[in-house]
Structures are given as C-alpha cells and as structure tokens.
Amino acid sequence: MSDTATWEPVIGIEVHVELATRSKMFCGCAVSFGEDPNTNVCPTCLALPGALPVTNGRAIEWITKIGLALNCDIAEWSVFHRKNYFYADLPKNYQISQFDLPVCHDGWLDVDADGETVRIGIERAHQEEDTGKSLHLGDGGRIHAATETLLDFNRAGVPLVEVVSRPDIRSAVQARAYAQTLREVIAELDVSDARLEEGSIRFDANISVRRGPNAPFGTKVEIKNMNSFRSLEKAVDFEIKRQIAELEAGGEIVQETRHWDEESGVTTSMRTKEGSSDYRYFTEPDLVPLVVTPAWQEEIRATLPELPHQRKARYIDLGVDPQTAGALGSADAMLRALFEETVAAGAGPRSAANWITGEVVAWMRREDVVGIDVEASAIAEMIGMIDANELSTSAAKDVLDGILRGEGGARQVAESRDLLQMTDTGAIESAVDAVLADNPDAVERYRGGEQKVVGFLVGQVMRATQGKADPKAVNGLLREKLS
Amino acid sequence: MGLADLTITDAAAGLRSGAHSSLDLTEAVLDRASMTEAEIHAYLTIDRDAALGAARAADAELAAGEDRGTLHGIPIALKDNMCQRGVETTAASQILAGYRPPYDATVVTSLRDAGAVLVGKANLDEFAMGSSTENSAYGPTRNPWDPGRVPGGSSGGSAAAVAAGSALGALGSDTGGSIRQPGSLCGVVGMKPTYGTVSRYGLIAFASSLDQIGPITRTVDDSVALLEGITGHDPRDATSWAGDYPDLRSEIDKGVAGKRIGVVTEFAGEGYEPAVTESLSRTLDQLSDAGAEIVEVSLPTVELALSAYYLIAPAECSANLARFDGMRYGLRVDGETTEEMMARTRAEGFGPEVIRRILLGTYALSAGYYDAFYGQAHKARTVLRNEFAAAYEKVDVLMSPTSPTVAFPFDAKSDPLAMYLSDVCTIPSNLAGDPAISVPVGLDPQGLPIGVQVMAPAMAEPMMFGVAKTIERLAGFDARPTMLEELA
C-alpha cells in the first residue's frame, strides 16, 4: 500500500485567459465567438505573406490590470518574443509571446482551502496570442484516429494572458481553490468572460511528488484537458496518486504531457513528437518594446475594482465572521450591494451578512430565481426586530419569505402572518404556569435531577403560545419556577 | 533614345508640357519590354492591360487638372516580393506559384494614390536571398550591359528593367544590399532608406529588422521623387516611424563644399577589382576639388558585419518563412499527416539557397547555440551601430565602393560564401538601420558599370541626396547598355 503521508505533492497551475477586447491582439479582426469559420480573419492573423502584427494597446492595459490585481511587479520594460514551432492551428508557425521579460512577475494570491489560507506565489503573467481551432474528423473526434484536420482561424490572434503560478500548491483541493479564486479575480476585473466551459479561461497543471517538504523536486508532468473545476480537482488527485504508485513500485516518472480523460477518470500519455520542444525564442523584430511607465501603472491601478479578498477583509473588519465574509466576498454583485444597503439601513453587519448569505440565498435557490427585488430597509427592520426579541429566528425566516415575496416591510409581514413574538411577560407567565400545572410528572422528574426535561416543557409552552413566546424567556421563567 | 529612356523628372515635365501622354510613356515602356525581355527576363509578370488602363486614367485625370504629383502617369516596376492585390506575387519561389494576394502592400497603395502606372512584377532572387538573381525559381535575369553576366541581386529584375528602359523607375527591397548592389552592377541609382521610413506591410518578409523598400532609378532626382511617393508612417507596420519626416529635397542642390567625407578604410584591398578602387578614388578627388574634406575612417567592426548578418538574417528568415507550409495558400505537396505534408511541401517548394538559410537560421537559434551565435551577433550589431554613430561625429557621410566587383558571369560564384562577400560594403548600413545610396560613376575596361556608395546617419537622407547628386554631376555618367543601341 502506498504511504501517502510521506509524499508531498508539488503543484503549479498555468492559466490561459482570453481577453475580451473588441479586436484581436495584433490585428483589427473582431474577437467574437460562435461565428461561422474563417469569417474573422485578415492577412495578419492568417499569416499571409507580407502581413505584420501591431499591438492592441488595450490588451497591454488589461494585462497590467491583471498583474496588479495579482500583486505582481509590473516590468517597466518588456518585449515580445517569437516562440517557434510548427502546428496546423498556428498560422505563422510561431506564436508571438513573451519569454524572459514578461509584463508581470513575482505576484501572489491568497487561497482558502481545507480551512486554512495559503499564499500561492505567481511567477509571471505574460501576453501572447491564441491559436486557431482544429477539428479532427474521423473516429470520435480524437486526434489519434482522425482522417482529416479542419482549421478555423477565427480564434487565431485573440489576446491571451498566461498566468504561471509557482509550484506552491500542495493538494488537489488547494489546486481547485487556486483556480477558482484566480478565475474570480479575473472575472471581477471585467477583462475576460473567464468561463471555463466556453474556453475563455483554461487551466493546465504541472504535478510532481517528493518525499517530504525538504526533498528535491521530482520530475513534473503536465496535465491538460481539465474542463471544469471538479475535473481539475479529480485530475490532480488522480495524477498525484498515479505518480506515488509508480514511484513506490520502483518506477520512474517520465517528463511528459498527459491528457485528462473525464470519462474514464485517468490521465493518459499524449503521443509526443520525438525530441523535446526547442522553441528557439528570439525578440520579435516586427514589434517594438513595451514600456509601462510608473505613471501609466498608477492610472491602471486606479481602475482596479475592490477584489474578493479585499472585500472579505473589509467585511471581517466590520465584524462579519471569516467564513461568511468569504462567502459574501465571492457572492454576486446584487447580493453584495444588498448587504451594503442593509447595513446602511441600520442592521449589524454580522447579522446582515449571515442572513443574506444564508436564508436569502437559500430562498433564491428554492424559488429558482437569479435576481430579487427587495428593499434593504425591510431586511434591516427584520434584523432589528430579532434583536429586540420581537421575532424568533424561525419566525424571522417566515417573515423574510414574506418580504421577498413583496408582501411588505418586516413589521407588516410579521403582523399579517401573525409571527410577532409574544413580549407580554404576563401572558408568557400564564402560559408557563398552565404548562407546569398540566405536567406534574415532568415537574417531578425535573426536581428529581432530570434537567433535560425542561426542553419538553419549553416545547409545551411554545405549542400553547403558537410558537410566539420567546423561547429564551420561557426557559428562564421555567427554571425560575421549578427551582 | 526614346520615351522609355526618359528620367522620371523629364517624363513628368513632358506630361505637363504636352510633349507626350502617360499612354505614350507606358506603350514605349511596354514596347521596350517586349524587345528586351527575351534577352534579359527582368519581369515575372507584365500586367499589360492594367498598365494601359492606368495610363489612360492618369491622362484623363491630368487633363481634368487633377495633378497627383511627379509620379502621376509614370510607369514603375515592382519587385515581385511586394503584394499586389489580384496579381500573381511569387517572391520568385515555386512555393508561391500562382498565389494572388487579397491585399495590396502599403507601398502599392501609395503608388496608386500617387497615380503611378504599375507595369509588372520584377524578378528577384528567391525570397530576396541572393546577390545575383540566379536564385530565382523562374530563371535568372540577365544584365542588359552584358547578358552573359548577372544583374546583381536580389533586386536584379528591378535594376535591369530600369537600365533597359522597360520601366522608368522601380521599387526594390534591400536587406543586405539588394537594391544598391544591383544598382551598381546595372549602372543605375539604388537607394536604401532609413529603417522604419518606408512601410514593410505587404513586403514578403526576409529579415524583418533589416528589410527596407527603396527606389531604383536612373538619376538621384528620380530617386527622391520615387522615395517621396512611398515614405511615411503606416499604422499597419509597428516598426514604422511615426515622427517627423525630413523634406527629402531640401538639400539636393547644396553641393559638397565644407562637407566632411569619411572613406571607410576596411572597404578596400584584396577582393576589390582595380577598376572599382580606381572609380572610388577618382570620385573622391572630384569631391575634394569641389570643396569636400576627405578623411580616412576606420570602422573595425565592419569586418564582423558579414558574420553578424549571416546569423541575424537567416535566423529571422527561418521564422518568417515558417508560414509557407502548404496549409492556407501556395504549393501543397501531399502527405499522410500534416507534419509530412508541411515538410514535403517546404523541401520541394523552396530553392537551395532558401533552404540553406532556413537551416542556418534554425541552427543559430537552437538550444545550446543561441548565445554563441544569434545572441552574440545581436550584440555585435549594437557595437557596430555605436561605431557608426561615433564616426558620424567626425564626418557627415561615409563612402565606399558599392560592390567589390562589377557584374560577374553566371555561375561564377557557386560557393555560397563567395557570393555572400558581394555584400560586404552594403551590409553594415542594414545592420545600423542607416540610409545609403549607390550612384553609377563609370564603366570598367570591359564596359561594365561601377557604382560608389554614400552612407549617412539615420534620417539624413536630404544631405545624403545632396552629396549623391554632386557625385552624379561630377561623374557625368551617361553611358547606356550596348543592347539598347542595337535595338531598332
């Protein structure tokens, strides 16, 4: 049996983000998906003889924005390189990319996984261009049995930002959390649709294992074709186990690229060309260097929105508990705005956050709606009534339902649905007295040492008062009278 | 002498004085082509109907008072590595046989806007790689001065057409001397502009950081006129200069009095034909008599310029030519897989010199060799530029022969290295990015033309043209190829 306790997985994640600019990275063709094949092409992105690239300035602004959001240093001076390799979907048979002088470097991202927060280093983020799409006709659409390749170059030249993490990730759960958190940040910046299902964000993982945290790094394997966060976690998990099993059996890990097969739940070796890739990088002579001055960086920094982790920190400062703060930080804009408004209307942040991320979200899910039209003041009012003991927690859920259905403000709904907690101490006392009188054997048992029986008695009082008595007050009164 | 032998300047004047029409000029040029092409094969494509149509349109516009300037109605040839929409553009390669670009190069658009008449596509060494036009996949061009000899290269067809009168001017491209050297070997003016001042959009790339399009003409004045038609910022070329452009004509008649002319000492000695050395000396004496100060300048790094060039240019071309793979246009040779198809297409479609340079470039960039070869060459280039800049603190222009030899016979330089040496005087300006011009000054004892080269700092074209025009005036070179005398 493999002893996974001694093995430490070492994982790095590479992310490709398609930027949602209007036009391509190096030409004026539209960036648009789902179009008929080869309708957004021009001499440059088709690599016709004599064509030349010209850099899309907005893409440079946006990669800088991404870098700043990921806490990177922005290189004041960077250049493009040609990455040379032949492939059917790469019209020039080189990709314009960046080699040793990327726009962004040395950043980090804090990620919550398994109950702890880890800081994952980001080595670099660089600018490059996407390739065309190939369809392999033949058996089942897989490369290996194809009879013909069909090429669509609409996607060729779309701006791509590649973000490379340091190998700081230590588990499949962390890997997934990193990927999700990164996607969230990117989506927040409004520079990409960042949808995994659509391919506007893509993840590859580099995985190796070593015997303990101080051992030298093992041979790493690249895993591709993980098309959902769930499959990313499964693939990373599988690969870690595969490598451990291989090494424990005395085998060796081959440095290669493997393909995640979602159906069979395994990674398989991709047919590699003999000889490793020699990309023969050299500075792109058709383009001039990129200069992102400190002044321009500051201009771009000023356009950064509040990011999820910043929001979370702010909520925690307000008194929201960390887990709820995290959930709220990642919630969609409508819910976050509701929170802000509810607090502005006088509700305590902690309660507001709990109610919005809890009951409101649950209600939306049950009713299968994506948006709600609700007055924040009504929720604030409801929370105020709970604090004043006018509503029990369970009654409040009912009131919330009414608020969300548009039945009115908190008090209005509470009254019309008869949910107000009984505050008349006299009435509560009468109810308590009545229950005590009706349950002499319970009283006996309590006085005989069975403290727990008070729960039953509280329940009886709640029943007698149609749930409107404040259970805490009832409990207190009962104990007083029983002692 | 006929209309086909007019300078652009004189032809333009005649259009406006009514001496002749654009149609007359164009017909004369086309007739000259039909008389000389069998012998010299300067062209790969002659667009007769389109040329006549453009000539008629030019005449109509001029008659209506719409004067587009000096180039209006003037028949010009284009080197066949410049994309012309709908017209076969081959770069003299089999791999582009039958290829018709769906767009015009910016220089082509500029010439059309200037009202020029595009006569046809001139022959070249395949993908502009060569110094003799012997590397064309469609047969060589022959020197009008002696059809047993090469016209030079790679813009051999352009230079030959201008020398023979089958165009009044032509555009060539210069990466290591490919405008200037054929200009010298064909007895015409060939000029390479400052890198970045003429758009490369639509020029089939050889070496991106070295290529420049430039004019090939009979006189220095014509060179200015044709260059004016094609310089300017092009937003489609990221290496295109977006700042101010000098008035190219501003110093053309200034003369050389008080000018300091540096003679590059390294461009002499073994390998330089006596007549070539003699022509340069004579020119320098004339310039000195005209008031210039002649000084000797040593640029030690030019000894390495050839080496650096033969690492940088092939490296860039190995990537620039990767797109020719049988996928989207051009020749395709079938294969079982994409990889096989690409490799067979390229092996069959490219000629030997192109294959040689692709392999050279691939090697120079490959893992383990980058630093020692390509990386080092790029640094050598910086050193060379600094050396030129330092020289220009002491002199206004530099001079040298354009080529160590006159036109050589076919198959004379079968060893690639020997051929590369033809470019030793011209390559440094490409590496530096500075302008340079070749001016014909005389004939050697065999009757073959000799050119001298003037080099100037970046953007100093006006001054360079001024010096060049003085050289031209003092040389009084007015010989014509004998073949033209023999025409009916």
Added chain:
Amino acid sequence: MPIDIDIAHVARLARLDLPADRLETLRSQLAAILEHAAAVQSLDTEGVEPSNHPLGFVNAFREDVVIGSLDRDEVLSMAPEARDGYFAAPPAMGQE
C-alpha cells in the same frame, strides 16, 4: 574549430524533408558558413545590450477597434484544400 551540426535534427525542426545526400552537402556548407560567422565570438560584448529598433521608439499601439476582415470566399479560394468553410489538411499527429 570544426562546427558540429546535427543536420537531421535541424531539418526536422525546420520541417524540411530532405534526402540524406542533400543533407550531407548542406551540413558541410553550413559548417563552412558558420565557421566564418563564428567570428562574431571574437568581439568583446561585455555589458553590451542586444540591439532593438534603430530609431529607438517604443509602444507602437493600435486602438482596440474592429477593422473589417477578409471575405471568406476569397480567403478559401487561396487554400490548397477547403471544406465547408474550413481549411482542410491531412490529420495532425499531435502537438510538438
């Protein structure tokens, strides 16, 4: 100093399917040229930056606007083989 060239490897990298005898000729030609080109190694380039654009400008950007694309029929008419709006080619083996 003789230059060692794995010409078959270089030809593969460059996607040139050449017969062995031609490769051998090319190998010796390349070796001769490279010996000459190796002269650059004699230059002291300590502290020298590799060269960039001679006119030294930076950041030549274009606006993020859409300029019309080519007509698809025209594009595919250039293709050696096309099918249903796609460029067609023999099957690819797999990414390098």
